[in-house]
Amino acid sequence: MPKQARCGSVLTLLLLAAASAAQDKPVDRKSSLPKVVSAFVPFYPELARQAHIQGTVTLRVSTDGKRVSGVEAENGHRLLVTAAVQNVKAWRFEPHVPTAFEVTFHYKLLDAKCDSECNCESVEKESVVLQVPTNVEVSAVVVMLCDPAVEIRHKN
Numbered sequence: 001m002p003k004q005a006r007c008g009s010v011l012t013l014l015l016l017a018a019a020s021a022a023q024d025k026p027v028d029r030k031s032s033l034p035k036v037v038s039a040f041v042p043f044y045p046e047l048a049r050q051a052h053i054q055g056t057v058t059l060r061v062s063t064d065g066k067r068v069s070g071v072e073a074e075n076g077h078r079l080l081v082t083a084a085v086q087n088v089k090a091w092r093f094e095p096h097v098p099t100a101f102e103v104t105f106h107y108k109l110l111d112a113k114c115d116s117e118c119n120c121e122s123v124e125k126e127s128v129v130l131q132v133p134t135n136v137e138v139s140a141v142v143v144m145l146c147d148p149a150v151e152i153r154h155k156n
Contacts (some may be wrong), residue, residue, distance in 0.1 A: 002071040038092035044140035048079040057084040057105040108139040118146035
């Protein structure tokens, strides 16, 4: 058998053995996810806050081994999707095999109470929780409109 044919046969056998071994092992989803090494803190879009828009955004992210190479929105309000996509596009990863995964952004508005002088506060504090690359939670205090003249009229 010529030397090139033997190398091709050996390579084929090695590939078949690797494929067989991969099928026997359960897929560990966590270990196949790339590690994020750089990201910006996501923000709650101001227009979404003013319009009292909250909800969940699910994105399908593809990587090239170091950076995000593609993002597709699977669901979510347009204003929230735009903010989530902009944030994800800035992520950088440890070198890895190119992959794809889902990331979910949860946007939540916090209720606020206003006193008679229009000092509005929320019991809960605004926060950002990053469990990258699969989960991001962003909360912000809802925008409150307060007119002290209305408060004064109600006191009389």
